Amino acid sequence: MLAAVAVAAQDKPLQEKAAQDKPIGLFSSLQQNVEKRTSEWDTLANNLEGRIGRLLPCDPRVRSAIEEVSRASEGRIVALTEYWLAVSAASKTQTEAVRRLLAQEDASAADRKTDAADAEQERVAVNAQLTDLGESAKRLPSLAAAQKALDGLAQSTARMAELAAERGQSAERLDQELRDLLNATQARQTAIENAMKALAAEGLRWSGYYASREARAQTECIITNPNGAAAPRAPAPGKKQ
Amino acid sequence: MKRAAGILLVAGCAVAQEGRGAYQEAFQSWRQADPDLERAAATAGAALGVRTGKMAEEAAKYTAARKAFLDLQQGTMDASARSLEAVAAPSEAPEATRNSELKVSTANSAAGSSIEAIGSDPDRGLQQLRQSIERERAALTVLSAAIQDRQTAMATATKTTDAAEQARLKVADHYQSLAVALQQASQETSRQGAAWADYYRTLSDGARGVQPGGAAPVTGVVTGIRPVSPAPAAPSGRSITPVPLSRYVGAWTYPVRNTLYLGAEPEFVDLVVHEENGQATGTLYARFKLPSGSTGDPILRFDFAGSFQNARGQSFSLETSDGAKGTIELIPGPAFNLIEVNFTTEARPGKVQKANFLLVKK
Numbered sequence: 001m002l003a004a005v006a007v008a009a010q011d012k013p014l015q016e017k018a019a020q021d022k023p024i025g026l027f028s029s030l031q032q033n034v035e036k037r038t039s040e041w042d043t044l045a046n047n048l049e050g051r052i053g054r055l056l057p058c059d060p061r062v063r064s065a066i067e068e069v070s071r072a073s074e075g076r077i078v079a080l081t082e083y084w085l086a087v088s089a090a091s092k093t094q095t096e097a098v099r100r101l102l103a104q105e106d107a108s109a110a111d112r113k114t115d116a117a118d119a120e121q122e123r124v125a126v127n128a129q130l131t132d133l134g135e136s137a138k139r140l141p142s143l144a145a146a147q148k149a150l151d152g153l154a155q156s157t158a159r160m161a162e163l164a165a166e167r168g169q170s171a172e173r174l175d176q177e178l179r180d181l182l183n184a185t186q187a188r189q190t191a192i193e194n195a196m197k198a199l200a201a202e203g204l205r206w207s208g209y210y211a212s213r214e215a216r217a218q219t220e221c222i223i224t225n226p227n228g229a230a231a232p233r234a235p236a237p238g239k240k241q
Numbered sequence: 242m243k244r245a246a247g248i249l250l251v252a253g254c255a256v257a258q259e260g261r262g263a264y265q266e267a268f269q270s271w272r273q274a275d276p277d278l279e280r281a282a283a284t285a286g287a288a289l290g291v292r293t294g295k296m297a298e299e300a301a302k303y304t305a306a307r308k309a310f311l312d313l314q315q316g317t318m319d320a321s322a323r324s325l326e327a328v329a330a331p332s333e334a335p336e337a338t339r340n341s342e343l344k345v346s347t348a349n350s351a352a353g354s355s356i357e358a359i360g361s362d363p364d365r366g367l368q369q370l371r372q373s374i375e376r377e378r379a380a381l382t383v384l385s386a387a388i389q390d391r392q393t394a395m396a397t398a399t400k401t402t403d404a405a406e407q408a409r410l411k412v413a414d415h416y417q418s419l420a421v422a423l424q425q426a427s428q429e430t431s432r433q434g435a436a437w438a439d440y441y442r443t444l445s446d447g448a449r450g451v452q453p454g455g456a457a458p459v460t461g462v463v464t465g466i467r468p469v470s471p472a473p474a475a476p477s478g479r480s481i482t483p484v485p486l487s488r489y490v491g492a493w494t495y496p497v498r499n500t501l502y503l504g505a506e507p508e509f510v511d512l513v514v515h516e517e518n519g520q521a522t523g524t525l526y527a528r529f530k531l532p533s534g535s536t537g538d539p540i541l542r543f544d545f546a547g548s549f550q551n552a553r554g555q556s557f558s559l560e561t562s563d564g565a566k567g568t569i570e571l572i573p574g575p576a577f578n579l580i581e582v583n584f585t586t587e588a589r590p591g592k593v594q595k596a597n598f599l600l601v602k603k
Contacts, residue, residue: 146443
């Protein structure tokens with residue numbers, strides 16, 4: 001089973017697929033596979049003791065029944081591993097995206113200041129125009145309309161300078177939010193990897209249990225039929241005995 | 242796809258740098274073009290028209306460059322928000338875990354019962370079986386612990402995924418709000434562009450003593466124009482043309498109302514014509530009303546020169562500010578203070594190529 005898990009773990013195309021495909025479709029398909037494999041295992045495992053309880057200890061079907069449940073258990077663990085690998089790949093992709101955005105924001109920090117400074121420079125320049133025009137309008141009243149128009153522009157420019165400053169402050173908050181997101185995605189990645197380790201450990205323990213269950217069946221066969229050979233394997237389906 | 246998005250973001254930043262340089266340069270050019278304009282407004286009179294025209298052109302360049310920069314920034318914010326896709330929650334049906342625990346518990350109970358049933362029976366075979374069952378029970382014990390460990394790990398993964406998703410939504414919302422703010426700034430910049438054009442036109446009018454809403458320089462279209470008393474004729478001996486040179490020379494502007502034009506509609510026009518030794522030189526600066534949605538350049542500026550001829554209509558060679566060549570024809574209007582202008586230029590993408598309109602003398 002571990003080999004199967006290891007194969008799944010090295011399934012690079014799956015990871016790439018997880019990052020490239022539409023996540024909803026991929027995760028839905030993997031989720032359905034998990035449900036199917038879990039259901040198969042549940043049915044076999046819940047009926048195991050009932051099935052072998054009706055058989056004689058050395059009946060080869062005892063061993064094959066236990067092996068069938070063990071394989072179903074492995075199938076479930078592999079399906080779960082595939083699902084978690086896809087989640088992990090998507091998580092890593094998002095973490096990388098956050099890193100890129102953070103680098104972009106760090107690089108833009110100086111730009112934000114430039115942006116605000118440029119808007120402020122424009123505000124100052126328009127105010128200077130307004131002052132000059134005010135002096136001229138005192139001497140030539142027909143400039144009053146132009147003065148009024150320029151006053152409107154000065155107000156608009158001042159508002160634009162305020163908005164540019166607000167955008168700068170907002171970007172600083174965004175930088176902190178991106179750092180928080182990066183920490184959160186890293187914590188999630190660690191948790192996902194721990195969950196995958198725990199899944200592998202559980203799979204290993206289930207295999208261990210089924211091996212011990214099979215060993216018990218073997219012991220039951222030996223003590224009830226001491227002169228007989230070990231419980232033979234059940235014939236493969238479709239083969240004549 | 243994500244990598245491509247990352248490359249696009251980096252490319253966007255590089256382009257944004259170029260965009261910033263463009264608007265900063267345009268701003269400096271505008272501000273340095275005529276820093277004394279407003280101070281001179283009270284004394285320059287009609288001559289201010291050419292200066293305001295130049296300033297309007299520079300202001301239009303700056304606002305266009307600034308808007309392009311803001312639009313680019315907005316695009317970067319949108320792309321950033323899109324690059325953060327949600328990660329699926331690591332879900333697993335809770336009953337699956339409960340079923341696992343139940344299976345282990347049931348098997349454990351059965352093993353315990355079997356061990357109890359065998360007890361200390363001295364039968365060697367039964368003792369072998371007991372040992373086997375005890376090994377099975379030990380396997381169940383470690384399995385139970387493994388199931389618990391995984392349950393804890395899954396709960397942590399779910400919790401951290403929820404926390405990361407909350408943080409992602411916050412950041413995505415923030416990018417969106419920045420994109421909206423930049424869009425609003427871009428729209429306001431567009432409005433400012435139009436307001437600057439209006440301002441410079443109003444300033445020019447004000448410098449000439451024209452009050453908005455006051456008597457229009459032109460009182461009607463061609464048939465309804467109020468004739469103005471003729472100005473003194475050009476000095477004798479200098480009149481090359483069949484009508485006085487003053488019918489061509491001087492500062493002309495597009496009337497505020499009762500306009501007359503064919504083809505492209507001007508928003509404002511300033512024309513200055515000089516004469517020296519029978520040679521004409523001049524400049525035309527105009528802004529046209531383009532159809533809604535047009536991305537063309539509404540501004541046109543050209544210089545022209547040539548010799549006055551003994552003809553009513555005078556034709557001169559022109560060259561626009563972007564190098565297109567053409568001709569301009571000046572035809573004295575039906576009244577002394579009117580002149581008809583007709584020009585064509587070589588084609589330039591997005592530029593007005595020909596127009597015909599009536600101007601009034603400043």
